[in-house]
Amino acid sequence: MSDKRVIKKYANRRLYDATASRHVTLDDLRKLIVSGEKIQVVDDKSGEDVTRATLLQIIAEQEQFATPVLSTELMETVIRFYGNPVQEMLTRYLEQSVGTVLRQQQTLQAQMAKALETPLAPIADLARQNMALLSTMQSSVLSAFGMPKPDETPKGGPDSSDEKNKP
Numbered sequence: 434m435s436d437k438r439v440i441k442k443y444a445n446r447r448l449y450d451a452t453a454s455r456h457v458t459l460d461d462l463r464k465l466i467v468s469g470e471k472i473q474v475v476d477d478k479s480g481e482d483v484t485r486a487t488l489l490q491i492i493a494e495q496e497q498f499a500t501p502v503l504s505t506e507l508m509e510t511v512i513r514f515y516g517n518p519v520q521e522m523l524t525r526y527l528e529q530s531v532g533t534v535l536r537q538q539q540t541l542q543a544q545m546a547k548a549l550e551t552p553l554a555p556i557a558d559l560a561r562q563n564m565a566l567l568s569t570m571q572s573s574v575l576s577a578f579g580m581p582k583p584d585e586t587p588k589g590g591p592d593s594s595d596e597k598n599k600p
Contacts, residue, residue, distance in 0.1 A: 437473040438465065442483055448474070463491050522577060526570075533566060 441449045474487040514523045544555035
């Protein structure tokens, strides 16, 4: 579906789904999103788009009351990026990473169906693809921060030839 389902948010903080002609909860919206629906939450009086704030509320509820996805360390790291010159790069990186995980999940599900026919060959191929993708993502992040890639040694580091030749 390319059209977004419009949800009206009233001053009393109640949410109304005009498509279903009923009031909904944040959990109802979460279920719509999980099922693939695109939503847009609009303030009833001002017409302001409050989708981001609503999505953050859904995430906060899930992080507090369900099994968390975001570790404390990850959230602290994300907070440190706000206002940082590379904030936009982190946003793109996270979007691409999550997109990659979703594609891999879909591929894995398809491969698992095939694995019943030809065991283990699809999983080995997927593992090789995952390792190559992870290596590429790691290299691009490290180079963006000016850090050496795992297979490179910084000049003057402990593995430099001068250090190896010392008695």
